[in-house]
């Protein structure tokens with residue numbers, strides 16, 4: 001179990017980044033870390049891996065304390081793996097050699113088998129003999145993930161793991177990877193801007209705001225009962241509507257354009273989204289976003305139906 005015990009951290013001569021972070025994560029559980037750019041997601045991952053000297057608090061994996069560079073010649077906790085945003089691969093050797101580098105030379109058969117298994121997970125079998133320098137950014141990112149898994153870690157730390165991968169590959173890779181981690185009971189912490197990493201794959205969602213943990217809860221609860229607009233805006237466009245003098249946070253799919261109602265609005269814009277249109281309307285001098293099956297022209301008068309009023 002990972003225990004992050006009231007840690008605080010600031011970079012030298014800078015203001016605080018992590019202020020009294022306190023949480024734990026069991027073996028095999030997946031945590032997603034979200035929050036606006038610069039809020040401290042990467043810093044948290046680095047602190048957990050042991051790349052930073054904390055100002056306060058402590059981090060443990062079971063009974064073992066994770067110590068920073070001040071206490072370690074080679075920083076980084078042995079049984080964790082951290083995939084940073086810059087990958088750190090060896091460019092002049094092949095994809096499979098990059099993976100094998102972390103496996104034992106004394107067991108060539110097992111090492112080959114494991115490399116093949118990981119090439120399947122990242123769907124890079126066709127590139128096994130390609131030199132890493134000849135790969136695209138997204139392909140390198142996939143190799144970095146496979147390499148981190150070569151020697152099965154107890155905890156995998158991923159910083160924006162799919163940022164350079166196209167949507168088509170991203171969805172399959174995400175499914176393969178998170179299923180693989182669950183099968184092997186490997187805990188995982190993902191820093192991301194992508195709501196899909198949290199909604200479909202995480203056991204917990206930790207949101208950072210103003211250098212503190214704003215929430216650490218089940219992603220379904222975070223989505224359905226958002227604590228504040230900051231949380232909803234990580235998932236979707238969000239409407240803040242005043243109804244009966246009460247502020248409501250509503251996603252665009254929770255407001256409908258219907259035939260009759262006493263809530264009148266006027267269309268100000270329409271954006272094509274593939275399966276639906278995102279319609280921007282002006283309602284009581286507020287701009288709202290509403291999902292709708294068809295395009296609507298600017299200036300059209302519409303009636304709104306609000307699905308969720310708590």
Ligand SMILES: Nc1ncnc2c1ncn2[C@@H]1O[C@H](COP(=O)(O)OP(=O)(O)OP(=O)(O)O)[C@@H](O)[C@H]1O
Pocket residue numbers: 011012014017035036037038039040041042043044191
């Ligand atoms: N080496 C450093 N020295 C000083 N300040 C730093 C250093 N690295 C990051 N920071 C600062 O710490 C804060 C948190 O940065 P961090 O990279 O953890 O944010 P993040 O949430 O991962 O951002 P992003 O989503 O943009 O990757 C930022 O204000 C950043 O400028």
